Amino acid sequence: MQRTISTMFLLGSGLLSLVILSFAAGATPVPAQWQTQAEASDYRRTSRYDEDVAFARRLAAASPYIDFQPVGKSPEGRALPVIVVSKDRAFSPEAARATGKEIVLVIAGIHPGEIPGKDAGWALVRDMAITATQQALLDKAILIFIPIFNVDGHERFGPYNRINQNGPEQAGWRTTAQNYNLNRDFLKADSPEMRTWLDLFHRWQPDLIVDTHDTDGADFQYDLTYGLEFAANLPQALVAWQKAAFLGAIFPATERHGHKIAPYIVLRDSKDPTKGFDQQASEPRYSTGYGAILNRPSLLVETHMLKDYRTRVLATYDLLVEIFAYLNRHPGELRALVNQADSQTTARGQKYDPAARFPLTFELSDKHERFAFKGFESHLELSALSGTTWIRYDSSKPRTFDVPYYSELLPKKTVAPPLAYIVPVHLSEVIERIKLHHLRYEVLTAPRQFTVQTYRLSDPVWEAQPFENHIRLKDFKLAPIERQITYPTGSLLVPLDQPAANVAIHLLEPEGPDSLLQWGYLDALFEQKEYAEPYVMEKKAREMIEADPQLKAEFEQKLSSDPAFAASPEARLDFFYRRTPYWDERLGIYPIGRIIQPVR
Incomplete structure (x- = not known):
């Protein structure tokens, strides 16, 4: 892609010169010393962790608008690199919020084999603060850029980490050194990397999250697909903002750069694209689902793995540019809606309403719309190797198919939010996660009796295989009950009149798809310990x-x-x-109480 750009570069001993150079279309777009490894190699390679850290330090030394803030430690001892880019030099959460500007958090390398977001992000940071070609994008917004979230997986570097992918020549591995998939860890927060991220997120309180990936799956013409939450897991005012911002402006503007964009493609039949595809609601284990329950629009970027690496990096870059350009044209709009949603969530927790239903899970309706799907001609062949048919795409024959797109998501399992939860002190792992998510809580300084709603659980069924280092609870029966329970000193009272209340609900309601119960943290409550001969x-x-x-x-x-x-x-x-007084009255009783009366 040829572009005419203007840039500035360093002269002398590290002093920033405002000498502006114009480069004709077709010439090297940036000075060699500021090219990313991807650009310098004609998009054949991406940089290693040490190279990225060195680049971050050079950027921060060269521009007053950039601050490099490495945080935390991975299991193998690497810090998580964080870049803050602000024209106001607002390099702390307090200073950034005081500017009134929207804060955009861009994540790359959560799956390090899918790395175009890193190279696109580096180019954007450079062009915002060094070459100045995109400096105006900082007028109304602040960028927090995480070039590599999964730092250890990034350094499991090699040419054979993504069999489906068209470049770069080498990249990192999908999971962490502990074999966690970080994009399944946002709510349970097992990994040190995620715990570092949660602290960063809750300190900075970004207004928008952008999580960059490459997609697997079908072959099609689109070089970029996206995921956005349009279901009731995100407040409807923010859903409306997403539709106006992304569907109405940002995606069309990105397509004018020469890209083709579609919703994230989840085919109904992997062997027949003409049967259409589905919208999904992200569970809070994912970045998009976690952002949604915190009232933050969260964009999943999925460039198409079969497109060449240059195309994928430029698609991500152009999309990021258009996001910041939109925020510049509508300053403060998103921040106001996010603040409003936080206030509404807080207000909901001040009065118990048994008729109010909070959605935990969703299901697709039969309703669909027609979608002009830009795919390729394909046919099925019977395979003597696999013993079944397989789909063969012909990418030389693009074709547009009229297919159904199932996009209406309705709440399936719901719950009436209580005023507060009470968590007994012995549930140390539950309490740890309440703290990791920066939920507000009170600690009982003396034993106290509460009348609580809770559940009698029975007939548990666990998955046959581990998932993310857990044997998940697959199924169980649940019956609501009410009890008077005395909770000991040190127990946590978690009120829901706070912006992060939805996180507490998903952690502590048994039927939440990523509840700590379903992840196996409370399995002991199903175990009978006393028996009758x-x-x-x-x-x-x-x-x-x-x-x-x-x-x-x-x-x-x-x-x-x-x-x-x-x-x-x-x-x-x-x-x-079971009918004797010797029976364990706590067996199967969910120990976390729902409080629906004001606590005095």
Whole structure:
């Protein structure tokens, strides 16, 4: 791609010169000392971690608008590089918020094999603050750029990390040194990298998140696909802003640079694109889902892995430019909507409404719209290798298909938010995560009794294989109950009159798709620890029947109606054991309480 740009460069011993050079179309677009590794290699390679850190330091030394802020440590000892770019030199969260400008957080390298966002981001930082060709983009916004989120995975560097991908020649690995996929870790926060990120996010409170990737999946003409939350997991005023900003302005402007853009492609049938594709609602384990429950629009950028690396980097760069250009044209608009959404979330937590339903999960309706899908001709072939048919695309034959796009997402599982949650002190891992997400809480300084809503859980079924270092709870039965429970000193009271209330709901409601229950942090509540010996229970059961004719009738009715029960000696004796005062009254009782009355 040929462009005419203006730039400035360094002269002498590190002094910033305002000498402006104009480069004709087709000439080297930036001075050699400020080219990224991708640009210098004609987009054959991307830089290594040490090269990126060195580039960050050079940028910060050369421009008063750039601050390099490495934070945290990975399991292998690497800091997470963070670049703040501000024309006001607002290099702290407090200073940045005081400017009134929107804060945009751009993430690259969460999956280091999918790395065009890093090279696009470096070029944008340089052009904002060094070459000055994009300096005006800083007039109304501040950029926080994370070039490599998964720093250890980035350094598992090699040519064989992405079999589907068309360049660069070498890149990093998808997961961390501990084999975590960071884009499944936003809510449970197991990894040190994510814990560092959460601290950064909650300190800076960005108004917009942009998470950059390459996509796997089908072959098509688009070089860039996107994901945005349009369901009720994001406040509707922010959904409307996304539609106006991205669909109405930013994406069309990016396409005018020569790109083709579509929603993230999730085919209904991987072997037949003509059957159409689906919209999805991101769970809070993902960056987009986590941002949504914190009232932040979050854009997932997925450049197409089969397009060459230059195309993918430039598509990401051009999109980022147009995002900042839009914010420049509409200063303060997004910030006002985010603040409004935070205030509404806080206000919701000040009064309990049993009719108010907070969505935990979503499902697609049958409603769809027609979509002009820019794909390629394809056909199915029977494979002697796999024993099934496989799809073969012909990228020399572009074709537009009229396909259904299923985009209406309706709430499936919902809950009425309480006024607060009470978490017993012994749930140390739950308490740790409440703190990691910077939720506001109070610590009980003495034992205190609360009347709480909670749940009786039963019939747990776990997944057969581990996922992200957990055996997840696949299914369970849930029955609401109300109890008076005395919570000991050190227990946490988490009020929901706070902007991050939705995070607490997703962490602590059992049916939340990424609840700590479903990730396996409370498995012990299903474990029976005391038992009755059969010879003891045989005698006790007879005494119970003799003393309670109604119990005898209930037992006999179950014998006649439930063959499995009748065939199990253990189940028959357990029927009586559960009805004795020796039965563990806490077994299966969810220990985290929902408080629906004001706490005095």
